[in-house]
Every structure is written in C-alpha cells, then in structure tokens.
Amino acid sequence: MPELLNSRVETCFQQAEAFFNRPFKRAQVSLKLRGQKAGVAHLHENLLRFNPQLYRENREDFLKQTVAHEVAHLVAHQLFGDSIAPHGEEWQLIMRGVYELPPLRCHNYAVKRRSVTRYIYRCPCDGSDFAFSAQRHGLVHQGRRYLCRRCRHTLVFSGETRVE
Template sequence: MDQILHRLEHCYQHAEQHFGRTFERPQVTLDLRGQKAGVAYLYRNLLRFNGQMYRDHRDDFLLQTVPHEAAHLIAYALYGERIRPHGREWQSLMTGLFGLPAHRCHDYPVPQRRSTRYLYRCGCPEHIPFTPQRHALVRRGRRYQCRRCGDLLHFTGQQHRVG
C-alpha cells in the first residue's frame, strides 16, 4: 500500500505544480475485488484498488492504474461532474500531464469466476440457466416467460456450478 500512496502523491504533486492549485488527497483502499483494477468514487473522494491485481502486476499497476484513477478525481476537481469518465478532460490529464497512454481498461488477465446457475424449465426441451441475481428476483415474486414458447419459467430445484 505504501508504494500506491507514494505513486498517488507523486501524481497529485505533479498536478498541483502544473495547475498551480492544491487538490484534496483521497482516501485509498485495497479492498476491490473482481475484474476492475481500480475505481474512483468522485463524490466521496475515494479510490479503491484491487489488491490481487496490484500484487500480480505491481510495476504496471503503479505506472498506469494509479495515475488512471487519480486522473478521474483530478478531472472531477478541475472540471466538475458534467464530464465523461474517459472523456477529453481525463484523456488530456493522462497524456498531457502524466505522459501516459489514455487506456480505458487494463489488460491484466482475469480468472473466470466460479458461479452458480439455477435451472428453470418451460415447455421447451432444454433448461434455462438463471444467475443468482435473477433467481433471487424470482424468489421475491418476479415471474419470467420463455421467449420461445411463452410459458412461465419454473425453478426445477437444480443448480450447477460454472467456471
């Protein structure tokens, strides 16, 4: 975490010199999981980073991901909330200020997540798999119809793991 904070401080000092103003430092966590390397919460002045991706790709993460997320908060501070997340203001910070390519997404390998699928039936011969989120909606009363035969879909009581 110390290296992330050091790199972040470097980005902020560089922006402060360039723009002749100060920027409030964000709160930083390493608790992000899943497919994203980092997320900037503009209204909360918070940066969340993916600890596993940081450990697996430390050098590139410090070089590219930390400035990427810092640029979101700096762009918000400079231009307000009406800018696009990866719009020209953010891009100009990445390329013009930090001298980095303005890549929208990382290219770190992301292992496929194991997940459960809940099997539903209608009048068609094959099962229709539902995600846990959609299955939860059915349990709360939502109903779904088959797009092919029009019958209501009913949970079979079966589930299987994917991935």
C-alpha cells in the same frame, strides 16, 4: 492498505500540484473493487477504489499507469468540473503533461473469471432448460414467477445446478 499504493497516489497528487501550481484535495483510497475494472474514481465522493487482485498480479504497471489514470480523473474533475468527458481532452492533458504517460482508457491485465452457479429451471411444455442466476433464483423464492415464452407456463426449478 499497501504502502506502495498509498505512496504512489500521494506522488501523483504532488506531481499535479507542482504542474498546476495549486493544491488538490486528497482522495480516500479503498481496495474494495472486484471484477474486471482495475480502478474507479468516484468524483463527487473524492474516492479511489482499486482492485486488490489485479494490483497483486500486475504491481509495477498498476502502480505506474492505473493509479495515475484514476488520480488524473480526480484532478481533472477538481480543475474543470462536471462538464468534461471522462477520457476527454482535459484528462488526456493530465496523463500526458503531468504524468508523462499514454492516456490509455483500459488496462490489458489478464482477468480471471470467477465461477458462477446457475439454477436449472424447466418448462413443462417441452422440458427446455433455463439457467437462472442466483439473484433470479432468489426472486423465485420470494414469489416471482417466470414464464416460458412459447407456452406461457411457469418455469419450474428442477433441483439441479450447474457451475460455469
């Protein structure tokens, strides 16, 4: 776990404790998040998950904005409970009042799409192509059948793949 990230999480909790004059339970921190999200706060598990790729590529803003954003979710949950909106008034109060940051709902980091393999299935009626995901292709191997909407024949794997 990068020291700067852990240090920033701790600083955010300390700022909230000073502002509200009460202790907050510290969260477990994980760098096991992939995809488009920069961070996720799991309220009931008291867990913060961060995207290591987006952290590496956007370190300064990530530490300043994203970490505070996610810690603010946990602080709001500990203060106000389950009945609040994720980016509602309470969370916004914490972002503005405690961290003196704009309450931005989403990041604007450039996210590289990973390539995916598609498995090409065909309909016997007209040879139309259907691109299946790896998950759907696996379900076919387990016995699931997919039918052509036009003729209701079973789609058949062509043996071809395509990378998108």
